Amino acid sequence: MDELIAALLRGLWTTVQATFGAFALACVLGLIFAMLRRVRIKWIAVPIAWLIEFIRTTPLVVQAVFMWMALPRLIGMPLPALTVGILALGLHYSTYLSEVYRSGIEGVPRGQWEAAVALNFSPAQKWLRIILPQAIPPVLPVMGNYLIVMFKEVPVLMAITLGEMLLAANSYIASTFADGIVPYSLVALFFLAVSYPSSLLVRLMERRLNRQRGA
Amino acid sequence: MSIQAEPVAEPEVERRSVRPVVRYRNICKSFGELEVLKGVDLDILPGEKVAVIGPSGSGKTTLGRLLMTLEEPTSGTIEVDGELLWHMEKRGKLVRANEKHLHRMRSKIGMVFQHFNLFPHMTILRNVTEAPIRVLGMQREEAERSALEMLDKVGLADKRDNYPSQLSGGQKQRVAIARALVMNPQVMVFDEVTSALDPELVGEVLAVIKEIAADGKMAMLLITHEMDFARDVADRVIFIADGRIVEQGPPSRIFSQPESERLQSFLSRFRAGYRAER
Numbered sequence: 002m003d004e005l006i007a008a009l010l011r012g013l014w015t016t017v018q019a020t021f022g023a024f025a026l027a028c029v030l031g032l033i034f035a036m037l038r039r040v041r042i043k044w045i046a047v048p049i050a051w052l053i054e055f056i057r058t059t060p061l062v063v064q065a066v067f068m069w070m071a072l073p074r075l076i077g078m079p080l081p082a083l084t085v086g087i088l089a090l091g092l093h094y095s096t097y098l099s100e101v102y103r104s105g106i107e108g109v110p111r112g113q114w115e116a117a118v119a120l121n122f123s124p125a126q127k128w129l130r131i132i133l134p135q136a137i138p139p140v141l142p143v144m145g146n147y148l149i150v151m152f153k154e155v156p157v158l159m160a161i162t163l164g165e166m167l168l169a170a171n172s173y174i175a176s177t178f179a180d181g182i183v184p185y186s187l188v189a190l191f192f193l194a195v196s197y198p199s200s201l202l203v204r205l206m207e208r209r210l211n212r213q214r215g216a
Numbered sequence: 217m218s219i220q221a222e223p224v225a226e227p228e229v230e231r232r233s234v235r236p237v238v239r240y241r242n243i244c245k246s247f248g249e250l251e252v253l254k255g256v257d258l259d260i261l262p263g264e265k266v267a268v269i270g271p272s273g274s275g276k277t278t279l280g281r282l283l284m285t286l287e288e289p290t291s292g293t294i295e296v297d298g299e300l301l302w303h304m305e306k307r308g309k310l311v312r313a314n315e316k317h318l319h320r321m322r323s324k325i326g327m328v329f330q331h332f333n334l335f336p337h338m339t340i341l342r343n344v345t346e347a348p349i350r351v352l353g354m355q356r357e358e359a360e361r362s363a364l365e366m367l368d369k370v371g372l373a374d375k376r377d378n379y380p381s382q383l384s385g386g387q388k389q390r391v392a393i394a395r396a397l398v399m400n401p402q403v404m405v406f407d408e409v410t411s412a413l414d415p416e417l418v419g420e421v422l423a424v425i426k427e428i429a430a431d432g433k434m435a436m437l438l439i440t441h442e443m444d445f446a447r448d449v450a451d452r453v454i455f456i457a458d459g460r461i462v463e464q465g466p467p468s469r470i471f472s473q474p475e476s477e478r479l480q481s482f483l484s485r486f487r488a489g490y491r492a493e494r
Contacts, residue, residue, distance in 0.1 A: 073238060073279065084320045102402050111331075112259075112333035113333060114334075115284075115329065115333060115334065116284050116329065116333035116334075116335070118284070118285060118286060118322070119284050119286075119322075119326065119327040119329075120346075120347035120351060120395070120396075120399060121319060121323055121347065121399070122347065122350060122351060123319065123324040123351075124315070126350050126351070128352065131335060134337045135336065135337055136337075153327070
């Protein structure tokens, strides 16, 4: 039993690493996608839109195993499962986060863009100083929800041998011939123990933001 | 074109000898099928206060937005300070202006908007200092000094640490005026700056603009529905209807002896409660 819990805790740590790594990647990549889609140059905006559509309409697990096979060949050296897992999960969810950013950006009134032009801000200053500081705070709760969703998606990466909790439970069962009920219940319980307080935090953040905007 | 000959009594010779700071030439602007401006010629002299009046949808706001580079003309040219705004020369040919050219040209132009467009995530002081620091490269202390000077001029220096949401509409608009003024443009567009205000707040904003007009070498394009204000501040009034300049002249003549039928009916409708109609 102690052995099981120790294995699951190691799996939890791997899960947390994969989640935050992938979330950071998704946040950056999602923002880049959202901004590139707004570019008025067709040969940039259209391929980006296609790429996003492609990533979103194919299953994460397929993308993960494909990258697990293809990436080491591409760069000519083996990659740890955690790295590939972060890349796959992050890329997949960047397409969802780009939608979130888009809604935030579109929520900034047109007058703000026009004031930025009238005051002669450069395009980069306009984004960094005027638009994003107004676009992102309202969508932070949605981004927080995606963080939790991604956390729960990590077991998919079992397919590329990432040592997360479900894989840890499976190897425990395989090596001890134990019944699956207890290990799998514990995996669920561990997920619950992290997800539920996190979702409460997100809700709290949402309420505080709403109060600020109401002021 | 629809510009009428000026009466001989006006100092025409003097006006011709100075190069206009803004020069619209045969400006047309369409939004899809809708023709908003149908060939406008207009010169604004340095320091000149030009009021633009006319019915809603006459194209007067578009005139200001074209100058601020918020809209691109369909045809025609605009010169600012002797240089083309929307075009630039490249290997002897006129081509569409790029962002770099527009950026340089915009430093000569400022604008105050109907809906203020203050930055809600910045304090009042930062609203006024942000562009001087980031765009003009001013030191923070220097930017704050000139910002406070300007805020004092509009009577709001004590609100420096407040956020826009804590201000009344009239106060917001005065901050917006200060924010545009610190950039020290050669010409400033005031686009119906009192139209979004409660009637009791209009006076404080117009008073500030009058004060600036009185001491400034800055040219102003005042797009307005306030006829008394146009009469008091403007050197020249432009009446625009259906995308064309129908009549122009000094306020004394425009308001007391309108020549065209369009202007006569516009002014009489206005006196009969045009504002209530809106």
